[in-house]
Amino acid sequence: MPLIDPVTMSGISPVSGDTSKSKSFPTEFLSSDMARIVTHIQPAILLSAYYFRFNALVADPVHTLLHSLLPVALLQVVYAVVCLPAAGSNMAKKLKPGEKRKGLEGGEYNHKIFTTIFALILTATTVPAVTALQILFGAPFTTHIEHTLLSSAHISLLALFPLFYIHGVDSVRWLEVASLYAPIDEVFGAALGCALGAWLGAIPIPLDWDREWQKWPVTVITGAFGGYVAGKFVGGFAGLRGKRIELE
Numbered sequence: 001m002p003l004i005d006p007v008t009m010s011g012i013s014p015v016s017g018d019t020s021k022s023k024s025f026p027t028e029f030l031s032s033d034m035a036r037i038v039t040h041i042q043p044a045i046l047l048s049a050y051y052f053r054f055n056a057l058v059a060d061p062v063h064t065l066l067h068s069l070l071p072v073a074l075l076q077v078v079y080a081v082v083c084l085p086a087a088g089s090n091m092a093k094k095l096k097p098g099e100k101r102k103g104l105e106g107g108e109y110n111h112k113i114f115t116t117i118f119a120l121i122l123t124a125t126t127v128p129a130v131t132a133l134q135i136l137f138g139a140p141f142t143t144h145i146e147h148t149l150l151s152s153a154h155i156s157l158l159a160l161f162p163l164f165y166i167h168g169v170d171s172v173r174w175l176e177v178a179s180l181y182a183p184i185d186e187v188f189g190a191a192l193g194c195a196l197g198a199w200l201g202a203i204p205i206p207l208d209w210d211r212e213w214q215k216w217p218v219t220v221i222t223g224a225f226g227g228y229v230a231g232k233f234v235g236g237f238a239g240l241r242g243k244r245i246e247l248e
Helices: 032-050 053-059 059-085 105-137 145-167 171-178 186-201 219-235
Strands: none
Touching: 032 053, 032 059, 032 219, 053 059, 053 145, 053 219, 059 145, 105 145, 145 171, 145 186, 145 219, 186 219
16 A cells, blocks of 8 residues: 655645635725825714714714714715725726726726715615624613614724725625734724724723713714724834734
């Protein structure tokens, strides 16, 4: 009986073919001048608008969150369409060294419109799941339902809409996002920062400070907006871009 050399056999892989296709890369932002402008002013607009509406949020969270939902959605849509490559488009493909990205063609515009609508629909479907997560983490269950739903809608728009826009329903990319193993970039960093900020934002609520702004969900939304902007800047930092979070 012929013997099998375990050393020789150890180099044989049961999977053939090029595995580099499944390797993910950080998001390549569109290279237009408008994209560079929007990606910098978008977080400034978010924080400025939130600052000027903070007193209204404290006074009437439901009314303020409801009327802020459309402006936040529009700002996120403009940011995605102008700055980010749509899922499945030529703009989403990684360029080879020395290769220049071509301008938008007619089909690309239609693809962007479809991707935007599809991403908004997917984002809306995540609101119940985000609401359930907030309840599991301590949000009121029998009261303040409108507060929790609206805060979840804002968190979904901030954290998940850009991810749906660039990844669509790519299961491999979403598995990386869910396992925190996606390559760090502005989009993933912003989503992670938003989630972490919302979680940390709940800390002041039970403290015995007797402040009006401690009521649900003011501090959670504040943490979500602040964390989104902070994560966006950290994710775009050259020293971290493209790296992965190692949990082991």
